Amino acid sequence: MFDALDKAGFGSNVHEIAADGECRVLRIDDESGEGFMTLYRVFDGIYLMYNDFHMNHCVSEYHNADTVLCIDHCREGRIEHESSLGERYYMEAGDLRIDHRLHHEGLVELPLSHYHGITIGFLQEIAQISIRREMPFLSIDLNMLGDKFCSEKKEYLLRTNETLNTFFSQLYHVPKAMRIDYFRVKIAELLLLLTDIDTAAYSEQRLYFPASQIAKIKEIHSLITSRPDKIFTVKELSEISGIPPASLRKMFKAVYGTPVYQFIKSYKMKAAAEILISDRRINIADIAQRLGYDNASKFSAAFRDVMGVSPQNYRNRQEDI
Known part of the structure:
Protein backbone atom coordinates (compact mmCIF):
# COMPACT_ATOMS: atom_id res chain seq x y z
CA MET A 1 0.00 0.00 0.00
CA SER A 203 -25.82 17.12 7.22
CA GLU A 204 -25.89 20.74 8.30
CA GLN A 205 -25.17 23.14 5.47
CA ARG A 206 -21.72 24.62 5.94
CA LEU A 207 -20.92 28.11 4.84
CA TYR A 208 -18.88 28.69 1.70
CA PHE A 209 -17.37 32.11 0.98
CA PRO A 210 -15.82 33.78 -2.09
CA ALA A 211 -12.03 33.96 -1.93
CA SER A 212 -12.11 37.75 -2.45
CA GLN A 213 -14.28 38.25 0.65
CA ILE A 214 -12.10 35.96 2.75
CA ALA A 215 -9.03 37.95 1.69
CA LYS A 216 -10.70 41.09 3.09
CA ILE A 217 -11.49 39.33 6.38
CA LYS A 218 -7.83 38.33 6.69
CA GLU A 219 -6.83 41.95 6.09
CA ILE A 220 -9.17 42.93 8.92
CA HIS A 221 -7.49 40.32 11.15
CA SER A 222 -4.07 41.74 10.28
CA LEU A 223 -5.27 45.26 11.05
CA ILE A 224 -6.64 44.21 14.45
CA THR A 225 -3.47 42.38 15.46
CA SER A 226 -1.19 45.20 14.24
CA ARG A 227 -3.05 47.85 16.27
CA PRO A 228 -3.47 46.52 19.82
CA ASP A 229 -3.72 50.15 20.96
CA LYS A 230 -7.07 50.61 19.20
CA ILE A 231 -10.46 49.13 19.99
CA PHE A 232 -12.20 48.76 16.64
CA THR A 233 -15.97 48.67 16.28
CA VAL A 234 -17.70 46.44 13.74
CA LYS A 235 -18.96 49.61 12.06
CA GLU A 236 -15.38 50.88 11.60
CA LEU A 237 -14.19 47.51 10.29
CA SER A 238 -17.17 47.37 7.95
CA GLU A 239 -16.33 50.81 6.52
CA ILE A 240 -12.65 49.85 6.10
CA SER A 241 -13.37 46.54 4.38
CA GLY A 242 -16.52 47.46 2.45
CA ILE A 243 -18.27 44.39 3.90
CA PRO A 244 -21.69 44.92 5.52
CA PRO A 245 -21.58 44.50 9.33
CA ALA A 246 -23.72 41.34 9.43
CA SER A 247 -21.66 39.66 6.71
CA LEU A 248 -18.42 40.72 8.39
CA ARG A 249 -19.51 39.16 11.69
CA LYS A 250 -20.54 35.93 9.99
CA MET A 251 -17.38 35.59 7.90
CA PHE A 252 -14.98 36.55 10.68
CA LYS A 253 -16.45 33.87 12.94
CA ALA A 254 -16.34 31.33 10.10
CA VAL A 255 -12.63 31.99 9.51
CA TYR A 256 -11.39 32.39 13.08
CA GLY A 257 -13.99 30.49 15.06
CA THR A 258 -14.93 33.33 17.38
CA PRO A 259 -16.99 36.57 17.11
CA VAL A 260 -14.95 39.61 16.13
CA TYR A 261 -15.55 41.48 19.41
CA GLN A 262 -14.54 38.44 21.42
CA PHE A 263 -11.43 37.99 19.30
CA ILE A 264 -10.38 41.63 19.80
CA LYS A 265 -10.81 41.42 23.58
CA SER A 266 -9.06 38.08 23.85
CA TYR A 267 -6.15 39.22 21.68
CA LYS A 268 -5.67 42.36 23.77
CA MET A 269 -5.80 40.51 27.08
CA LYS A 270 -3.26 37.93 25.95
CA ALA A 271 -1.02 40.81 24.88
CA ALA A 272 -1.56 42.39 28.29
CA ALA A 273 -0.60 39.12 30.00
CA GLU A 274 2.70 39.09 28.12
CA ILE A 275 3.45 42.68 29.18
CA LEU A 276 2.56 41.94 32.80
CA ILE A 277 5.16 39.19 32.87
CA SER A 278 7.86 40.61 30.61
CA ASP A 279 8.10 44.10 32.16
CA ARG A 280 7.02 44.32 35.77
CA ARG A 281 7.95 48.01 35.94
CA ILE A 282 4.93 49.00 33.85
CA ASN A 283 1.90 49.68 36.01
CA ILE A 284 -1.53 48.34 35.13
CA ALA A 285 -2.97 51.77 34.20
CA ASP A 286 -0.22 52.23 31.60
CA ILE A 287 -0.84 48.76 30.16
CA ALA A 288 -4.52 49.60 29.89
CA GLN A 289 -3.71 52.75 27.89
CA ARG A 290 -1.36 50.84 25.60
CA LEU A 291 -4.25 48.54 24.73
CA GLY A 292 -6.78 51.28 24.04
CA TYR A 293 -8.51 51.43 27.43
CA ASP A 294 -8.81 54.88 29.00
CA ASN A 295 -10.26 53.32 32.14
CA ALA A 296 -8.13 50.90 34.19
CA SER A 297 -11.24 49.43 35.84
CA LYS A 298 -12.77 48.47 32.49
CA PHE A 299 -9.44 46.98 31.44
CA SER A 300 -9.22 44.95 34.66
CA ALA A 301 -12.77 43.66 34.19
CA ALA A 302 -12.01 42.62 30.61
CA PHE A 303 -8.77 40.93 31.72
CA ARG A 304 -10.61 38.96 34.40
CA ASP A 305 -13.24 37.85 31.85
CA VAL A 306 -10.56 36.41 29.56
CA MET A 307 -7.83 35.25 31.95
CA GLY A 308 -9.93 34.36 35.01
CA VAL A 309 -8.01 36.60 37.44
CA SER A 310 -7.27 40.29 37.86
CA PRO A 311 -4.15 41.74 36.18
CA GLN A 312 -2.42 42.19 39.56
CA ASN A 313 -3.18 38.65 40.69
CA TYR A 314 -1.97 37.33 37.35
CA ARG A 315 1.33 39.19 37.77
CA ASN A 316 1.67 38.01 41.38
CA ARG A 317 1.04 34.39 40.41
CA GLN A 318 3.75 34.51 37.75
CA GLU A 319 6.19 35.92 40.31
CA ASP A 320 5.46 32.93 42.59
CA ILE A 321 6.19 30.37 39.86
Whole structure:
Protein backbone atom coordinates (compact mmCIF):
# COMPACT_ATOMS: atom_id res chain seq x y z
CA MET A 1 0.00 0.00 0.00
CA PHE A 2 2.86 2.38 0.75
CA ASP A 3 4.04 1.90 -2.85
CA ALA A 4 0.58 2.97 -4.04
CA LEU A 5 0.72 6.07 -1.85
CA ASP A 6 4.18 6.90 -3.19
CA LYS A 7 2.80 6.78 -6.71
CA ALA A 8 -0.04 9.07 -5.69
CA GLY A 9 2.53 11.63 -4.65
CA PHE A 10 2.25 13.76 -1.53
CA GLY A 11 4.46 16.40 -3.14
CA SER A 12 8.00 17.70 -3.09
CA ASN A 13 7.53 19.41 0.28
CA VAL A 14 6.61 16.16 2.08
CA HIS A 15 9.43 13.94 3.31
CA GLU A 16 9.56 10.63 5.13
CA ILE A 17 11.48 11.03 8.39
CA ALA A 18 10.85 7.65 10.04
CA ALA A 19 9.51 4.19 9.23
CA ASP A 20 8.80 1.18 11.42
CA GLY A 21 6.90 -1.81 10.05
CA GLU A 22 3.38 -0.70 9.22
CA CYS A 23 4.03 2.90 10.26
CA ARG A 24 5.58 5.85 8.45
CA VAL A 25 6.08 9.40 9.67
CA LEU A 26 5.96 12.17 7.08
CA ARG A 27 6.86 15.81 7.55
CA ILE A 28 5.64 18.74 5.51
CA ASP A 29 7.84 21.82 5.58
CA ASP A 30 6.78 25.42 5.12
CA GLU A 31 8.28 28.78 6.00
CA SER A 32 5.47 29.31 8.52
CA GLY A 33 6.03 26.05 10.43
CA GLU A 34 5.86 22.32 10.02
CA GLY A 35 3.40 19.46 10.06
CA PHE A 36 3.66 15.76 10.79
CA MET A 37 1.58 12.92 9.39
CA THR A 38 1.90 9.57 11.16
CA LEU A 39 0.53 6.98 8.79
CA TYR A 40 -0.42 3.36 9.56
CA ARG A 41 -1.18 0.65 7.02
CA VAL A 42 -4.27 -1.06 8.42
CA PHE A 43 -5.06 -3.33 5.45
CA ASP A 44 -3.86 -3.30 1.86
CA GLY A 45 -5.29 -0.09 0.43
CA ILE A 46 -6.56 1.19 3.79
CA TYR A 47 -4.61 3.59 6.00
CA LEU A 48 -5.12 5.67 9.12
CA MET A 49 -3.14 8.87 9.57
CA TYR A 50 -2.70 11.24 12.49
CA ASN A 51 -2.26 14.86 11.38
CA ASP A 52 -0.46 17.38 13.58
CA PHE A 53 0.29 20.77 12.03
CA HIS A 54 1.76 23.88 13.60
CA MET A 55 1.92 26.43 10.80
CA ASN A 56 -0.03 29.28 9.27
CA HIS A 57 -0.28 27.77 5.82
CA CYS A 58 1.22 25.24 3.45
CA VAL A 59 0.98 24.25 -0.18
CA SER A 60 -0.57 20.87 -0.86
CA GLU A 61 0.92 19.17 -3.91
CA TYR A 62 -1.05 15.98 -3.32
CA HIS A 63 -2.33 14.38 -6.49
CA ASN A 64 -4.12 11.04 -6.34
CA ALA A 65 -3.19 8.62 -9.08
CA ASP A 66 -5.98 6.29 -8.04
CA THR A 67 -9.60 6.59 -6.90
CA VAL A 68 -9.39 7.54 -3.23
CA LEU A 69 -12.08 7.95 -0.58
CA CYS A 70 -10.94 9.86 2.51
CA ILE A 71 -12.61 10.60 5.82
CA ASP A 72 -11.11 13.48 7.81
CA HIS A 73 -11.91 14.29 11.43
CA CYS A 74 -10.84 17.56 13.06
CA ARG A 75 -9.98 17.16 16.72
CA GLU A 76 -8.58 20.62 17.39
CA GLY A 77 -7.73 23.78 15.50
CA ARG A 78 -9.08 25.02 12.20
CA ILE A 79 -8.26 24.49 8.53
CA GLU A 80 -9.29 26.31 5.36
CA HIS A 81 -9.72 24.55 2.04
CA GLU A 82 -10.86 25.53 -1.41
CA SER A 83 -14.08 23.90 -2.61
CA SER A 84 -14.71 22.38 -6.03
CA LEU A 85 -16.26 25.73 -7.04
CA GLY A 86 -13.27 27.79 -5.92
CA GLU A 87 -14.92 29.04 -2.72
CA ARG A 88 -13.49 28.69 0.80
CA TYR A 89 -14.79 26.47 3.58
CA TYR A 90 -13.57 25.65 7.07
CA MET A 91 -13.25 22.57 9.23
CA GLU A 92 -13.32 23.07 12.99
CA ALA A 93 -13.18 20.79 16.03
CA GLY A 94 -15.75 18.01 15.70
CA ASP A 95 -16.22 18.35 11.95
CA LEU A 96 -16.02 15.46 9.50
CA ARG A 97 -15.21 15.65 5.81
CA ILE A 98 -15.58 12.91 3.21
CA ASP A 99 -14.10 13.43 -0.25
CA HIS A 100 -12.22 11.90 -3.17
CA ARG A 101 -9.25 14.31 -2.88
CA LEU A 102 -10.08 15.78 -6.26
CA HIS A 103 -9.57 19.34 -5.03
CA HIS A 104 -6.68 18.87 -2.62
CA GLU A 105 -3.92 20.72 -4.43
CA GLY A 106 -3.12 24.34 -3.68
CA LEU A 107 -2.82 26.65 -0.71
CA VAL A 108 -4.12 25.35 2.61
CA GLU A 109 -4.44 27.84 5.47
CA LEU A 110 -4.66 27.34 9.23
CA PRO A 111 -6.28 30.49 10.70
CA LEU A 112 -5.39 29.47 14.28
CA SER A 113 -1.88 28.30 13.27
CA HIS A 114 -2.56 24.70 14.26
CA TYR A 115 -4.64 21.71 13.22
CA HIS A 116 -4.92 18.21 14.71
CA GLY A 117 -7.00 15.33 13.44
CA ILE A 118 -7.24 11.95 11.77
CA THR A 119 -7.55 10.88 8.15
CA ILE A 120 -8.77 7.42 7.20
CA GLY A 121 -8.15 6.69 3.55
CA PHE A 122 -9.27 3.99 1.14
CA LEU A 123 -7.46 3.38 -2.16
CA GLN A 124 -10.74 2.13 -3.49
CA GLU A 125 -9.82 -0.70 -5.84
CA ILE A 126 -7.25 -2.26 -3.49
CA ALA A 127 -9.31 -1.47 -0.38
CA GLN A 128 -12.41 -3.16 -1.78
CA ILE A 129 -10.46 -6.40 -2.25
CA SER A 130 -9.16 -6.14 1.32
CA ILE A 131 -12.65 -5.61 2.73
CA ARG A 132 -13.97 -8.69 0.96
CA ARG A 133 -10.99 -10.76 2.11
CA GLU A 134 -10.52 -9.46 5.68
CA MET A 135 -14.10 -8.49 6.54
CA PRO A 136 -16.35 -10.92 4.63
CA PHE A 137 -19.14 -10.21 7.12
CA LEU A 138 -19.47 -6.67 5.71
CA SER A 139 -21.42 -6.07 2.53
CA ILE A 140 -19.78 -2.72 1.81
CA ASP A 141 -19.31 -1.27 -1.66
CA LEU A 142 -16.84 1.64 -1.47
CA ASN A 143 -17.98 3.03 -4.82
CA MET A 144 -21.56 3.23 -3.58
CA LEU A 145 -20.38 4.74 -0.28
CA GLY A 146 -18.43 7.39 -2.19
CA ASP A 147 -21.43 8.17 -4.39
CA LYS A 148 -23.61 8.47 -1.30
CA PHE A 149 -21.50 11.19 0.30
CA CYS A 150 -19.66 12.77 -2.62
CA SER A 151 -22.25 13.23 -5.32
CA GLU A 152 -21.05 15.34 -8.22
CA LYS A 153 -17.49 14.82 -6.92
CA LYS A 154 -18.00 17.42 -4.17
CA GLU A 155 -16.77 17.16 -0.59
CA TYR A 156 -19.31 16.22 2.08
CA LEU A 157 -19.11 18.14 5.37
CA LEU A 158 -20.75 16.84 8.51
CA ARG A 159 -20.85 19.07 11.54
CA THR A 160 -20.42 17.70 15.06
CA ASN A 161 -22.03 14.26 14.93
CA GLU A 162 -21.97 12.82 18.45
CA THR A 163 -21.70 9.18 17.36
CA LEU A 164 -18.81 9.82 14.99
CA ASN A 165 -17.04 12.13 17.44
CA THR A 166 -17.17 9.35 20.03
CA PHE A 167 -15.81 6.93 17.46
CA PHE A 168 -12.84 9.16 16.56
CA SER A 169 -12.12 10.11 20.18
CA GLN A 170 -11.37 6.44 20.83
CA LEU A 171 -8.62 6.51 18.19
CA TYR A 172 -6.48 9.23 19.74
CA HIS A 173 -5.02 7.24 22.64
CA VAL A 174 -4.49 3.65 21.54
CA PRO A 175 -1.75 1.59 23.28
CA LYS A 176 1.07 0.77 20.88
CA ALA A 177 0.92 -3.01 21.47
CA MET A 178 -2.66 -3.27 20.21
CA ARG A 179 -2.69 -0.41 17.70
CA ILE A 180 -2.98 -2.21 14.33
CA ASP A 181 -5.50 -4.80 15.54
CA TYR A 182 -7.56 -2.04 17.15
CA PHE A 183 -7.49 0.01 13.96
CA ARG A 184 -8.76 -2.98 11.98
CA VAL A 185 -11.74 -3.41 14.28
CA LYS A 186 -12.49 0.31 14.16
CA ILE A 187 -12.34 0.45 10.35
CA ALA A 188 -15.15 -2.12 10.21
CA GLU A 189 -17.12 -0.09 12.76
CA LEU A 190 -16.63 3.14 10.80
CA LEU A 191 -17.87 1.59 7.56
CA LEU A 192 -21.01 0.39 9.34
CA LEU A 193 -21.59 3.82 10.90
CA LEU A 194 -21.23 5.53 7.52
CA THR A 195 -23.70 3.21 5.81
CA ASP A 196 -26.25 4.06 8.50
CA ILE A 197 -26.00 7.85 8.10
CA ASP A 198 -28.87 9.59 6.36
CA THR A 199 -27.02 12.38 4.57
CA ALA A 200 -30.11 14.55 4.32
CA ALA A 201 -30.99 14.23 8.01
CA TYR A 202 -27.52 14.66 9.52
CA SER A 203 -25.82 17.12 7.22
CA GLU A 204 -25.89 20.74 8.30
CA GLN A 205 -25.17 23.14 5.47
CA ARG A 206 -21.72 24.62 5.94
CA LEU A 207 -20.92 28.11 4.84
CA TYR A 208 -18.88 28.69 1.70
CA PHE A 209 -17.37 32.11 0.98
CA PRO A 210 -15.82 33.78 -2.09
CA ALA A 211 -12.03 33.96 -1.93
CA SER A 212 -12.11 37.75 -2.45
CA GLN A 213 -14.28 38.25 0.65
CA ILE A 214 -12.10 35.96 2.75
CA ALA A 215 -9.03 37.95 1.69
CA LYS A 216 -10.70 41.09 3.09
CA ILE A 217 -11.49 39.33 6.38
CA LYS A 218 -7.83 38.33 6.69
CA GLU A 219 -6.83 41.95 6.09
CA ILE A 220 -9.17 42.93 8.92
CA HIS A 221 -7.49 40.32 11.15
CA SER A 222 -4.07 41.74 10.28
CA LEU A 223 -5.27 45.26 11.05
CA ILE A 224 -6.64 44.21 14.45
CA THR A 225 -3.47 42.38 15.46
CA SER A 226 -1.19 45.20 14.24
CA ARG A 227 -3.05 47.85 16.27
CA PRO A 228 -3.47 46.52 19.82
CA ASP A 229 -3.72 50.15 20.96
CA LYS A 230 -7.07 50.61 19.20
CA ILE A 231 -10.46 49.13 19.99
CA PHE A 232 -12.20 48.76 16.64
CA THR A 233 -15.97 48.67 16.28
CA VAL A 234 -17.70 46.44 13.74
CA LYS A 235 -18.96 49.61 12.06
CA GLU A 236 -15.38 50.88 11.60
CA LEU A 237 -14.19 47.51 10.29
CA SER A 238 -17.17 47.37 7.95
CA GLU A 239 -16.33 50.81 6.52
CA ILE A 240 -12.65 49.85 6.10
CA SER A 241 -13.37 46.54 4.38
CA GLY A 242 -16.52 47.46 2.45
CA ILE A 243 -18.27 44.39 3.90
CA PRO A 244 -21.69 44.92 5.52
CA PRO A 245 -21.58 44.50 9.33
CA ALA A 246 -23.72 41.34 9.43
CA SER A 247 -21.66 39.66 6.71
CA LEU A 248 -18.42 40.72 8.39
CA ARG A 249 -19.51 39.16 11.69
CA LYS A 250 -20.54 35.93 9.99
CA MET A 251 -17.38 35.59 7.90
CA PHE A 252 -14.98 36.55 10.68
CA LYS A 253 -16.45 33.87 12.94
CA ALA A 254 -16.34 31.33 10.10
CA VAL A 255 -12.63 31.99 9.51
CA TYR A 256 -11.39 32.39 13.08
CA GLY A 257 -13.99 30.49 15.06
CA THR A 258 -14.93 33.33 17.38
CA PRO A 259 -16.99 36.57 17.11
CA VAL A 260 -14.95 39.61 16.13
CA TYR A 261 -15.55 41.48 19.41
CA GLN A 262 -14.54 38.44 21.42
CA PHE A 263 -11.43 37.99 19.30
CA ILE A 264 -10.38 41.63 19.80
CA LYS A 265 -10.81 41.42 23.58
CA SER A 266 -9.06 38.08 23.85
CA TYR A 267 -6.15 39.22 21.68
CA LYS A 268 -5.67 42.36 23.77
CA MET A 269 -5.80 40.51 27.08
CA LYS A 270 -3.26 37.93 25.95
CA ALA A 271 -1.02 40.81 24.88
CA ALA A 272 -1.56 42.39 28.29
CA ALA A 273 -0.60 39.12 30.00
CA GLU A 274 2.70 39.09 28.12
CA ILE A 275 3.45 42.68 29.18
CA LEU A 276 2.56 41.94 32.80
CA ILE A 277 5.16 39.19 32.87
CA SER A 278 7.86 40.61 30.61
CA ASP A 279 8.10 44.10 32.16
CA ARG A 280 7.02 44.32 35.77
CA ARG A 281 7.95 48.01 35.94
CA ILE A 282 4.93 49.00 33.85
CA ASN A 283 1.90 49.68 36.01
CA ILE A 284 -1.53 48.34 35.13
CA ALA A 285 -2.97 51.77 34.20
CA ASP A 286 -0.22 52.23 31.60
CA ILE A 287 -0.84 48.76 30.16
CA ALA A 288 -4.52 49.60 29.89
CA GLN A 289 -3.71 52.75 27.89
CA ARG A 290 -1.36 50.84 25.60
CA LEU A 291 -4.25 48.54 24.73
CA GLY A 292 -6.78 51.28 24.04
CA TYR A 293 -8.51 51.43 27.43
CA ASP A 294 -8.81 54.88 29.00
CA ASN A 295 -10.26 53.32 32.14
CA ALA A 296 -8.13 50.90 34.19
CA SER A 297 -11.24 49.43 35.84
CA LYS A 298 -12.77 48.47 32.49
CA PHE A 299 -9.44 46.98 31.44
CA SER A 300 -9.22 44.95 34.66
CA ALA A 301 -12.77 43.66 34.19
CA ALA A 302 -12.01 42.62 30.61
CA PHE A 303 -8.77 40.93 31.72
CA ARG A 304 -10.61 38.96 34.40
CA ASP A 305 -13.24 37.85 31.85
CA VAL A 306 -10.56 36.41 29.56
CA MET A 307 -7.83 35.25 31.95
CA GLY A 308 -9.93 34.36 35.01
CA VAL A 309 -8.01 36.60 37.44
CA SER A 310 -7.27 40.29 37.86
CA PRO A 311 -4.15 41.74 36.18
CA GLN A 312 -2.42 42.19 39.56
CA ASN A 313 -3.18 38.65 40.69
CA TYR A 314 -1.97 37.33 37.35
CA ARG A 315 1.33 39.19 37.77
CA ASN A 316 1.67 38.01 41.38
CA ARG A 317 1.04 34.39 40.41
CA GLN A 318 3.75 34.51 37.75
CA GLU A 319 6.19 35.92 40.31
CA ASP A 320 5.46 32.93 42.59
CA ILE A 321 6.19 30.37 39.86
